[in-house]
Amino acid sequence: MKRQLTSLLFLLPVVLSAQGFTIAVHAPDHEGEHAVLYRYDDLFTLRTVRLDQGVVRSDTTLVLQGQVTGTTKALLMVGDLGAEFYLRNGAHYVLEFPPLPPGTARSINGTDRVDPIFHDLDRLDINALLTDLNERLDAFIAADLATDEVAGMQAVEVLHHNAAGQERQDSVTRPPTLFYTDRLSEARLDSFDLRLHRFYAGVDDPWFQRDLDLGLGGLRSGPQANDKALFERYLGDRRPDYDVPEFVGFFRTVFQDHLLTHPFRTDTRAFLRCVERAEVDSLKAMLMENDMLRGDDRMTELVLIDGLYQEYPGKVLDRKGDLEILERIATASAYPEHRKIAKNMLWDLTAMKPGATLPDLSLVDLDGVRIDPDTVFQGATCLVVTATWCTYCEAEVRALQQLDATYAGVLHHAVLMLDDDREAARAYAVSRNAEGWTWLMTEDPARVRDELRNRTIPAFYLLNDRILARSPAPWPSQGLGAIMHRMQVEAQDRDRIRFGTDAPPPPRRR
Numbered sequence: 396m397k398r399q400l401t402s403l404l405f406l407l408p409v410v411l412s413a414q415g416f417t418i419a420v421h422a423p424d425h426e427g428e429h430a431v432l433y434r435y436d437d438l439f440t441l442r443t444v445r446l447d448q449g450v451v452r453s454d455t456t457l458v459l460q461g462q463v464t465g466t467t468k469a470l471l472m473v474g475d476l477g478a479e480f481y482l483r484n485g486a487h488y489v490l491e492f493p494p495l496p497p498g499t500a501r502s503i504n505g506t507d508r509v510d511p512i513f514h515d516l517d518r519l520d521i522n523a524l525l526t527d528l529n530e531r532l533d534a535f536i537a538a539d540l541a542t543d544e545v546a547g548m549q550a551v552e553v554l555h556h557n558a559a560g561q562e563r564q565d566s567v568t569r570p571p572t573l574f575y576t577d578r579l580s581e582a583r584l585d586s587f588d589l590r591l592h593r594f595y596a597g598v599d600d601p602w603f604q605r606d607l608d609l610g611l612g613g614l615r616s617g618p619q620a621n622d623k624a625l626f627e628r629y630l631g632d633r634r635p636d637y638d639v640p641e642f643v644g645f646f647r648t649v650f651q652d653h654l655l656t657h658p659f660r661t662d663t664r665a666f667l668r669c670v671e672r673a674e675v676d677s678l679k680a681m682l683m684e685n686d687m688l689r690g691d692d693r694m695t696e697l698v699l700i701d702g703l704y705q706e707y708p709g710k711v712l713d714r715k716g717d718l719e720i721l722e723r724i725a726t727a728s729a730y731p732e733h734r735k736i737a738k739n740m741l742w743d744l745t746a747m748k749p750g751a752t753l754p755d756l757s758l759v760d761l762d763g764v765r766i767d768p769d770t771v772f773q774g775a776t777c778l779v780v781t782a783t784w785c786t787y788c789e790a791e792v793r794a795l796q797q798l799d800a801t802y803a804g805v806l807h808h809a810v811l812m813l814d815d816d817r818e819a820a821r822a823y824a825v826s827r828n829a830e831g832w833t834w835l836m837t838e839d840p841a842r843v844r845d846e847l848r849n850r851t852i853p854a855f856y857l858l859n860d861r862i863l864a865r866s867p868a869p870w871p872s873q874g875l876g877a878i879m880h881r882m883q884v885e886a887q888d889r890d891r892i893r894f895g896t897d898a899p900p901p902p903r904r905r
Contacts, residue, residue, distance in 0.1 A: 415462035415484050420471070422492035425451045427815075428474040430492075431841045432459045434482065435468045437732075438643045439701060440739040443470060448841065465638055466521060466602045471511070472841070478511040481521050489514040524603050528595075532610055535587050584614055602639065609641035616648045625649055626687045635697055637732045647701070649687075654702035655711065657685050670712050673719035675699075696733055700724055704740045718744065747848045753778075753861045754846040758811070758835045761821045771833055772861050775882065777806045777868070777875075780847065780854040782813040783823045788853040794871035796829055802879040805886070806857075809833040813840040813852065 420430060428451050433443035446461035451473060459471075462484055469482045473492050480490075491512040516523050588611050595607060612629040626649050636642040658666045658681035669677045679695050682688050688695045703717045718741065725737035745751055758766040772778070779795065781788040792810075799808065810832055812820040817836065824834040837843045844850070855875060857865035869875050 415460060416482050416486045416488070418459045418471075418488045418490055420449075420451070420457040420459060420473075420490050420492055422451045422457070422473050423453050424494040425473045425476075425492065426453045427451065429841050430457055430459070430471065430473045432461065433470045433472070434461075434463060435470065437637065437736045437739055438468065438640055439704070439736050440743050442739040442742060443845070445842070445845070467638070468640060476507050476509050478509050480511055480513075481525065483521060486520070488516070519598065519600075521600070521603060524595075524598065524600070525606070528603075528607060528610065531591065532614070536614070584611075587611075605636055606639050606641045609636070609639060609645045612645050613641060613648065616645070622649050623687055630694070631687070635694065635732070637736075646697075647705075650698050650702070653682075653685075653698055654706060658682055659711075667711075667713070670703075670720070671716040673716045673723060675720055675723055678720070693730055693733075696724065696728065696730065697736075700733060700737050700740065704744070707744055747863065747866050749863050749866055751863050751866070753856075753858060753863060756811075756843055756846060757837055757839060759838060761817060761824060761834050761836060763817065763836075766835060769861065771809050771835070772858050773807070774860065775806050776858045776860075777808050778856040778858060779808060779810045780813065780844075780849055780852050780856075781810060782852060783816070783819045784814070785852050791853045791870050791872060792827065795875070796827065798871055798876050798879055799829070801876075802883050805879050805882045807831070807833070809835060811835045811837065811843070813837070813844070815840070 418432065422428075422430070429448065430451055431448045432446045434446055436442045436444045446463075446469070447459040449457045449459060451457055461482075463469075463482045465483070467482045469480055471478045471480070471490075471492070476492075476494075478490075478492060491514065493509055493512060513520075513522060591607065591611065595604070598604065609629060612625060616625060625645075629645060630649065635646070654666075658678070661681065661684065666678075666681060668674075669681070678699055679692065682695045682698060683690065688698065700721060703712070703720055706712050707714060707717050721737045721741050721744075725734050725741060728734045728737065747754075753768065753772060756768055758768060758771070760766055777795075779792070781792060795808065799806070808829070808831070810824070810829075812823070812834065814820040814836065820834070820836055824832075847854070847856075853870065855865075855868040855870060856863060857868045857878070865878070868878070
């Protein structure tokens with residue numbers, strides 16, 4: 396991440412927090428947009444927890460405050476743009492939130508990231524240190540790949556072979572070895588390692604020094620690396636560094652596909668049976684047969700839950716047993732970090748999934764009167780999330796109206812407007828003239844989107860009462876009509892009297 400250190404001329408006087416952190420946000424290109432500051436609850440699932448929020452005004456500086464534990468990775472969302480950085484208590488940041496560069500395509504799913512500009516940032520601040528370190532690591536990788544003689548000779552050999560065989564290959568079908576090196580030069584890496592540690596020797600920050608070590612460890616990994624040697628050098632006999640971002644990447648590199656490589660291949664039937672029955676202790680015992688994990692219960696349990704989390708979308712492991720194991724560790728693990736991580740994994744795998752219950756959303760009607768969700772979501776309901784400022788949403792809402800006219804009475808439609816302007820939302824609802832639809836708003840659009848795990852609009856959800864049936868459901872232009880048609884046919888079949896049933900015959904005409 397590139398951050399510029401400049402003097403600040405625009406900052407208005409603010410009250411600094413003595414106990415926690417303070418961030419003065421200047422975002423002149425985002426007038427009127429909501430700004431929400433989150434922290435990542437853990438670095439394995441990246442589940443966010445809200446710290447503070449506000450609305451950007453061009454004539455004032457938005458001040459966000461809060462408290463964190465240790466070094467915490469944070470995410471600042473302004474509208475649909477996000478900036479990541481690190482927080483510590485006692486830090487006072489002056490941060491400029493830039494717009495996307497001209498000509499950049501704007502995402503509507505909240506995944507766009509921009510580099511925040513810190514003003515008057517101390518050179519030993521953790522954000523300044525990490526920026527400097529990441530730039531040096533990236534520069535080394537680029538220089539090493541550009542000067543790798545092995546890769547160069549490999550490329551020449553492949554080209555000569557192709558010329559001799561009179562073959563012509565394009566960039567899609569060229570051999571995977573062309574211009575490819577799976578490991579950085581070991582000699583240059585050793586030299587770089589030594590020089591980098593000498594350069595940062597004066598930085599008295601254990602968290603940063605650990606991030607530095609693991610960053611270098613990541614450079615040493617690769618398809619032909621010795622995972623056991625890497626483990627012993629960087630992870631062995633150490634407590635997991637749950638809050639160090641480089642730890643998660645390095646840990647997952649060393650233990651990639653570990654569940655399906657070691658215990659699965661050792662005794663496939665026993666392993667699958669233990670997962671299906673959620674036998675945590677038996678699974679740990681199977682994992683500890685590997686030399687790297689022998690006798691280390693904490694690391695073994697972390698490998699287990701992260702492996703189950705990564706493999707959940709696959710078809711090999713029993714999903715019910717997978718979730719039950721995570722549930723047991725979330726409630727009974729001896730390690731509080733694992734209880735939190737497993738709980739977040741369960742949330743990530745089950746929240747807003749079909750069969751789950753719709754969260755208790757904070758809803759109001761177009762007059763600002765609070766609405767009980769249970770009174771809105773009754774029977775078969777289609778929840779529509781949209782906004783007056785969403786240009787593309789208009790086409791989908793009109794398509795939904797056409798479907799509603801064709802399949803009248805099949806679904807009740809509840810439209811949630813993510814607008815701050817109540818008058819604009821009311822005018823929009825009147826202009827649609829959609830009979831029978833329920834129009835809703837919320838006083839906190841960002842929180843509702845967090846609860847719905849929604850990062851793009853329009854969004855559609857099909858519910859039976861408060862239970863999610865399709866989450867998300869297809870858009871009206873991309874398949875929702877087929878679902879409504881099937882529902883109408885099924886409803887008609889239920890009402891139709893069939894031959895051979897116990898239904899009473901129709902009355903005779905006289």
